[in-house]
Amino acid sequence: MIPFALVSGSDLNSLFSLATYALFFVFILYGQRIQYYVTLGSISRSLNRLKVMEDGAKKEALDYITQGRGDKEEITERVNGVLEYVTIMPESVDPSGVISKIEHVVRTGDDRIRSEVRSLLGSADRVKVSVAQNMLEVASALNTLHKVVRHYYLTGKKTSSYMTLVQLQMMMPQIMEQAQALASAATAIKGAQPIGDGLGPTVASRFLIGGTPAQTLGRDTVMGVTQYEGRVLYVVKAEGPMGYVGEPGVALRRLIEEMGVKPVGIIMVDAALKLEGEKTGEIAEGVGAAIGGIGVEKFQIEEVAAKHSIPIYAILVKESDVEAITTMKKEIGDAVPIVVERLKRLIAEKTAEGDSLVLIGVGNTLGVGQ
16 A cells, blocks of 8 residues: 555646545536435425424414313314315406305315304414414414425425426525414414504504494404594504404495495505515504405405495515514504504594594404404
C-alpha cells in the first residue's frame, strides 16, 4: 500500500478529475431519478406531519365531546363519519338563482352537522355545541388536506411523474403553514377564546354597551340599537359567545326591507388578509362589502345596498390567515380602540344628526359577548 504522503500532486489532481467526471456522468444519467427520490422523501415527511396534526385535532375534538362519557367507541365511529361529510355545490352552468341554491345547500349542511353535534354531546348548550362544531370543522379541514396531499403524492409515485411531485413539493410550505394554523386553532377553540377573526364582532360590541337589548334578525345574528352623537346606530353582529359568523346579509335585508329602516350608510368592520411585509394590526379603509366566505352573504349585502342606493364603507384590520383562526394576538386587540375612533370619525364625516346608520361587525364571535 502506497503511503498517502508519497502520492504526487498530479496524481491527486487526476483522481479529483476522475471523480468529478464520474459524478458528472452519474448526474447526467441518473440526476432526475435522484431528484425524484429526494422530492419523494421530502413530501413523505410532510405527509407524516400532516397525519400527526390531523390525528391531534381529531383527538382534541373527541376528548371535548366524550368528556365524562362511557360510549367513546360509538362516538369515535360517528365522529369519523362526520369528518367525511361533504357539501355538494349546486350546478352553476346557468347562473340564474345560483346564490339562493348555494345558501340552501350550505344551510342544510350546517343544520345536519349541528344536529349531529348536539346528539354527540348529549347537550343543547349552544356554546358547547358551537365549540364542538368548530373543532370538528378544524379536524375535517386537516383530514381533507391530508387526503388531497396523499392523493397527489401516491399518484406521482405510482406514475413516476417527477413533475407532479415537484409541483406538490413547491406548494407544501403553504400547505403546511395552513395545516399548522388549523392545528393551533383547535386549542383556541377548545378554550372558547376570541380568535383573530373576531375583530369585527369585538368592535361592534363596543357600540352595544349600554344600548337596548339585542334582538335576533337572522340565524345566530343579533342587532342592537344605540344612539351616538344624535345618530341612530343599528349594530349587527353574530350572537356571542358562540363560535358562529351569523347571517349579516339576511339581517341587513330584514332591517331595511321588513323593518323599514332607512340608513344613509352601511359600515362594515372585518379582518383582512395581510400581505407579507405588512404588519399585523394595520388598519385600512375603503368601500364595498367587507366579508369573506363563499359569497352568499356578500351578494345579499351588495344587492340590498344597490337596490336602495346605500353606500357601503369598510374598515379592515390586517392579519394573516394563521392569525385569523388562532387566539387573538395583542396587536389585533390593540387595534380595536383605534378602529372605534376611526368609526367615530367616519360617522361624523358621512352622516348628520338625525341620520340612521348600520354598523356590521363581521367575523367569528367565539368568546365575544354582546
